[in-house]
Amino acid sequence: MNPGVPTPAEPPPRLRLRPPSHQVDPRAVTWWRLRDAGSWAVVLVGGGVVLLFVQPLWLVLLEVAAAIAAVLDVTITPRIRYDRHRWEATDQAVYVRYGVFVEDWRVAPLSRVQTVDTQRGPLQQWLGLSTVTVTTASTAGALRITGLDRDKAADLVEALTAATEATAGDAT
Amino acid sequence: MTAASSTEPKPEPAMAGEPWHRLDRRSIWVAPLTPLAGLFATGLVVLTVRGWENLGLVEPAIGAVVAIGAFGWSAWYWATTWYRVTATQVELRSGLLVRQHRSVPRDRLRSVDLTADVVHRLAGLAVVAIGTGRQGGESDDEVTLDSVATAEAERLRVVLLARDARPDTRDVTAPDALAPDAPVASPHDDAPPLAVFDASWVRLAPLSLLGLVAIGLLGAGAGQLARAVDVEVFEVGPVQAVLDWFGRTPLLVSVLGGLAVLVVLNAILSTVVYVLLYGGFTLTRAADGTLRISYGLLTRRSVSIEELRIRGVAIEEPLLLRLGGGARCKIVAAGLGTKGREGKEKQDSDLLLPAAPRAVVHRVTAAVLRSPCVPVAGPLTRHPVAALRVLARQRVATAAVPAAVLGLLAGLGLVPHWTWQVALLLLPPAVAFAVLEYRNLGHGITDRFLVVRDGSTLRRTVVLRRDGIIAWRFRRSVLQRRPRLLTTSAAVAAGKGAHTINYADQDEVLAMARDTVPGLLAPFLELDAGR
Numbered sequence A: 001m002n003p004g005v006p007t008p009a010e011p012p013p014r015l016r017l018r019p020p021s022h023q024v025d026p027r028a029v030t031w032w033r034l035r036d037a038g039s040w041a042v043v044l045v046g047g048g049v050v051l052l053f054v055q056p057l058w059l060v061l062l063e064v065a066a067a068i069a070a071v072l073d074v075t076i077t078p079r080i081r082y083d084r085h086r087w088e089a090t091d092q093a094v095y096v097r098y099g100v101f102v103e104d105w106r107v108a109p110l111s112r113v114q115t116v117d118t119q120r121g122p123l124q125q126w127l128g129l130s131t132v133t134v135t136t137a138s139t140a141g142a143l144r145i146t147g148l149d150r151d152k153a154a155d156l157v158e159a160l161t162a163a164t165e166a167t168a169g170d171a172t
Numbered sequence B: 001m002t003a004a005s006s007t008e009p010k011p012e013p014a015m016a017g018e019p020w021h022r023l024d025r026r027s028i029w030v031a032p033l034t035p036l037a038g039l040f041a042t043g044l045v046v047l048t049v050r051g052w053e054n055l056g057l058v059e060p061a062i063g064a065v066v067a068i069g070a071f072g073w074s075a076w077y078w079a080t081t082w083y084r085v086t087a088t089q090v091e092l093r094s095g096l097l098v099r100q101h102r103s104v105p106r107d108r109l110r111s112v113d114l115t116a117d118v119v120h121r122l123a124g125l126a127v128v129a130i131g132t133g134r135q136g137g138e139s140d141d142e143v144t145l146d147s148v149a150t151a152e153a154e155r156l157r158v159v160l161l162a163r164d165a166r167p168d169t170r171d172v173t174a175p176d177a178l179a180p181d182a183p184v185a186s187p188h189d190d191a192p193p194l195a196v197f198d199a200s201w202v203r204l205a206p207l208s209l210l211g212l213v214a215i216g217l218l219g220a221g222a223g224q225l226a227r228a229v230d231v232e233v234f235e236v237g238p239v240q241a242v243l244d245w246f247g248r249t250p251l252l253v254s255v256l257g258g259l260a261v262l263v264v265l266n267a268i269l270s271t272v273v274y275v276l277l278y279g280g281f282t283l284t285r286a287a288d289g290t291l292r293i294s295y296g297l298l299t300r301r302s303v304s305i306e307e308l309r310i311r312g313v314a315i316e317e318p319l320l321l322r323l324g325g326g327a328r329c330k331i332v333a334a335g336l337g338t339k340g341r342e343g344k345e346k347q348d349s350d351l352l353l354p355a356a357p358r359a360v361v362h363r364v365t366a367a368v369l370r371s372p373c374v375p376v377a378g379p380l381t382r383h384p385v386a387a388l389r390v391l392a393r394q395r396v397a398t399a400a401v402p403a404a405v406l407g408l409l410a411g412l413g414l415v416p417h418w419t420w421q422v423a424l425l426l427l428p429p430a431v432a433f434a435v436l437e438y439r440n441l442g443h444g445i446t447d448r449f450l451v452v453r454d455g456s457t458l459r460r461t462v463v464l465r466r467d468g469i470i471a472w473r474f475r476r477s478v479l480q481r482r483p484r485l486l487t488t489s490a491a492v493a494a495g496k497g498a499h500t501i502n503y504a505d506q507d508e509v510l511a512m513a514r515d516t517v518p519g520l521l522a523p524f525l526e527l528d529a530g531r
Helices: A027-053 A057-075 A077-084 A122-127 A150-166 B033-050 B058-080 B118-123 B150-164 B199-207 B210-228 B237-248 B251-278 B319-323 B358-368 B385-411 B418-440 B506-516
Strands: A015-017 A086-089 A093-098 A102-109 A113-119 A129-136 A143-149 B082-085 B089-094 B100-105 B109-116 B125-132 B143-149 B282-285 B290-295 B300-306 B310-318 B326-333 B351-357 B442-445 B449-454 B458-465 B469-477 B485-492 B498-505 B525-527
Touching: A015 B506, A027 A057, A027 A077, A027 A122, A027 A129, A027 A143, A057 A077, A077 A093, A086 A150, A093 A143, A113 A150, A122 A129, A129 A150, A143 A150, B033 B058, B033 B210, B082 B150, B089 B143, B109 B118, B109 B150, B118 B125, B125 B150, B143 B150, B150 B300, B199 B251, B199 B319, B199 B326, B199 B351, B210 B251, B237 B251, B251 B351, B282 B358, B290 B351, B300 B326, B310 B319, B310 B358, B319 B326, B319 B458, B326 B358, B351 B358, B385 B418, B385 B485, B385 B498, B418 B449, B442 B506, B449 B498, B469 B506, B485 B506, B498 B506
Parallel strands: none
Antiparallel strands: A015 B525, A086 A093, A093 A102, A102 B469, A113 A129, A129 A143, B082 B089, B089 B100, B109 B125, B109 B300, B125 B143, B282 B290, B290 B300, B310 B326, B310 B458, B326 B351, B442 B449, B449 B458, B469 B485, B485 B498
């Protein structure tokens, strides 16, 4: 066990990560809302079918609790998520922030980016949204920008791909 | 035959018609021998117990069919498997009805792993596994040759890793800045080893739990055998005697006695297993820019890793070993997860040093990283006391779950009340673990390395090359916000992907991350005017 280092005489400056400059498309709120509503609906309908046959008290309570959680989740969290989820791409690095209860910031230099992908699920296609995933050579380092406008996402992918192709080596 | 081309010059010119090789013909007999030997040994035991007079015609017939089948399949595999090394690719094709063709670009090869168990060694054969730096997903681009002659295996090792036949001079500042053990690579001969197995290491062996694992395996095997021969385990003489003794002696004595026997057995078996597994350990820096790690008295293992791919070293100290003044080392590098023929991940493929005295561990770490000083020897930055509070809260909350559930059930009258009271006994150890974990937290940077330390009963200290960090990740839960604790992960293209500094002081760790990889993080930081 190493003894603690004596702390420096002056306290270090108070630092924080600044918010990335861009927000995703406002339609993303609708997308998250629909997606969450869909998964909650599966849970609630499943519980409801069981309640048709047996009505133990704990299951009724559970179903009510789930219904309240679902309403809160569908009405409130998409907005918070929209506020929290920000991104930024400079000519040096990609910087993404997300998270509702656990804040999560990720930074990857463009010189270490391996692939840039877009995904669009059925709901996203209908809303004209895209998710951009930036992967590095590490299994833990993927950055994801969810709910970008389709055309903006295409531009971003093009710019990132051009920047990563400009760097030599295998980005490890 | 396969080894016909062993006199080929190392850097082969590009030729389109590179000939295909077969595996060594002897592998037809060698590959099925170990499983068959186990089968026949079991058969013999069964027969001896049951009595030879019961032996009919059926059992030998089944045995013969199984043996013929195994050898037949092995011969089929040999006859239909071909491999070759071209200027750019390693290719393996096998099968006739279902054809498989796998080709791996040679510039993606990161490690070559030769394994030879006793039978293979007697026959002069080795299994060659070639690892690539592919991270994540199905590592389907690994090539395993089971098996080729030892000379051919050595030739493959040299040829496959020789593509970049110069040591990593990129980050060696000056020849005299090297550690005393890091010799200047001579063009012809391998340098003297960086570490060699020493009898004094064996004194650390009883501190591991390898023996308990061995006891478990032996017990399970014996139980299975007993079931096969219809012997009731509890009616065997010695077992019966032990059970009788347990029945007659007071509880305290029997528990203490049992523990003492386990400890002694573990110490003996651990030592035996340690010597068999790691005896003859040698770590060499070869002239072609690879590290070579070979060990094993029975199964001989020899792993070569391209030095350029090494991103760091992880020092692991299980509590007992640490108290005994020892540690073991692993390599943090891409392309080390090689797999065997049955697709199972091989153990120890990232082993750098088995349990050894701390001084040796530090010396080897410095030598492998080509660092003039030992990066872990200096003091690390401790984390704020608030981290202990967060850790303790988490551990205690987890440990309180059984008591809470049992208490609820007791309230409903489903279980007796003493159950949740007993479950409360989990709380003191939970606090102890949190304290241990907190005391192990630490991090620091040196001129070329980032050092990250964590773990409770297993303390891990990872020394990462700063230029190997390819991304940062910062996390903060709601609980961490007010005490200004930030969890920081450095992602590397190797091993498990990211190394995490848990619950560090936000201001300090952000400044450190900014300095670790210059220019990356600075644009995204701002002064926190206060809240």
